[in-house]
């Protein structure tokens with residue numbers, strides 16, 4: 001894509017919006033106060049860190065007053081919006097011109113920057129009362145003419161870029177790349193073709209649902225990531241049957257995550273890392289803005305994903321508007337001050353927005369060819385004209401030569417007549433001179449009359465000759481004048497034709513150079529395209545090969561897994577069988593053991609019982625002794641039970 005044509009050198013436009021005091025920040029006294037409404041300019045104690053003077057107090061637009069208890073400072077921006085400014089007014093001031101620029105082929109970016117909870121999302125998205133983004137979309141679709149629009153939506157979360165429109169890749173970080181045609185872009189991001197505002201809002205909602213937000217002390221729905229909604233606008237030349245793209249522009253709508261101090265936000269755990277990443281990228285943004293405002297040679301765009309992605313919006317080929325959002329709260333004065341200083345630096349950044357024209361080489365070549373053909377036709381026509389005037393000139397020269405010949409002929413005739421006349425005069429003179437007296441006498445009478453007659457004739461002839469000579473000279477003069485005039489005219493025509501020929505040749509040579517240049521560019525683009533295509537094909541082939549190999553590996557792995565699963569189930573069966581065998585074995589061991597023990601000790605028990613009985617019999621025969629109750633059977637059991645474990649413990653392989 002070329003962007004040779006019209007460029008607009010301007011700077012980043014900076015606006016500041018003051019958020020109204022909101023219920024969350026209100027003191028208990030405020031809440032008890034029936035007159036308290038959102039939108040009050042001051043806090044309950046009457047002090048505001050940021051205040052925008054009313055037009056009566058400050059007729060100059062774009063000024064605001066900052067104070068933090070000890071210091072007071074005035075800031076000036078391209079526009080300042082007080083708490084009661086409507087969303088419609090903010091849109092009209094900040095964005096409506098940019099939408100038109102985008103439709104004319106310029107790139108544009110609108111960013112909201114400010115402390116967390118200061119109203120960035122409210123300004124960019126809004127709620128029931130729509131913010132900048134939905135209003136931009138409405139205007140874009142209302143005024144578009146022969147355009148094709150795609151929408152993409154990414155978030156930068158913890159220094160990683162995610163496509164929030166593609167749930168399957170929502171957890172996969174994307175890379176940022178750069179090329180001549182698209183500038184800096186997110187590689188592999190999904191671009192949805194959109195035909196109306198509703199479709200756009202649908203995709204934005206889908207993206208919002210996948211976006212990372214959290215409740216912090218400062219904001220119940222705080223954005224934990226930077227959100228970048230991009231509209232890719234392509235203007236189509238419908239006059240072409242193929243509907244060629246003739247202009248391409250990008251419109252980035254950026255809702256930055258808000259800066260916040262960890263201590264102040266009262267957040268813990270993973271949210272601390274989120275916050276660190278946010279603060280890191282915002283400070284990288286601040287560094288870039290600072291370097292740009294000082295026109296340093298190195299701008300640290302690569303220090304964060306955010307600055308890398310916004311590289312062209314910051315001092316590049318884009319018209320950029322920055323909306324600073326601040327709160328009136330005195331407790332947030334230092335954050336508001338930092339925001340205002342950030343904006344002040346951003347105001348010094350120059351941008352070079354250009355209309356991004358996609359050259360239609362084919363059409364260009366056709367146009368040039370048509371021009372060359374027309375010139376060639378014209379040249380041919382002039383060639384013919386020149387040739388005919390040359391022919392005419394040659395004809396005239398011929399005529400002139402003929403006339404010269406005639407003149408010399410006449411001159412010769414005149415000369416001949418003169419000679420004849422001289423001869424005649426000489427003869428007459430001789431006749432007049434007397435040779436002898438007689439002869440003279442005789443001839444006197446005879447010769448006097450012829451001499452008079454000859455003289456008369458001669459005089460008449462001389463007069464006639466003179467008249468003829470004069471007339472001829474006159475005719476010759478006229479003829480010569482006419483010829484001279486014609487020759488002069490033809491010379492002029494020839495000169496003019498030569499001049500025109502040279503002009504056309506000059507024009508043609510510059511056209512030819514441009515034509516050749518275009519052809520060279522076309523050839524280069526084609527070569528580049530073929531090179532990319534062949535690379536692409538190679539890469540696809542490689543990937544197919546890799547895929548095949550992976551599939552084979554996968555199949556082998558699957559086989560292995562299946563084999564392992566079969567082995568596992570066999571082993572499990574075996575284990576079950578073994579366990580069953582084991583429990584059966586242990587039951588039979590137990591039963592055997594008890595039986596053995598019973599047989600082992602049954603003699604001893606019988607003996608003991610006999611002994612007890614004999615002792616009891618003795619006792620009955622002897623003196624009466626205190627009655628002894630027979631030992632309960634349980635005792636025997638308990639003895640057995642006591643004995644068993646003891647024996648069990650000493651028996652090799654016994655049960656524990």
Ligand SMILES: Nc1ncnc2c1ncn2[C@@H]1O[C@H](COP(=O)(O)OP(=O)(O)OP(=O)(O)O)[C@@H](O)[C@H]1O
Nearest residue numbers: 019020116117118119120121122219222223257258
């Ligand atoms: N100009 C305003 N008028 C009315 N309410 C506002 C205005 N600005 C912000 N708010 C309200 O303030 C609260 C915080 O605003 P918002 O979520 O836009 O802040 P934020 O800067 O985007 O915060 P974070 O960076 O944490 O995402 C919201 O409830 C929002 O409706």
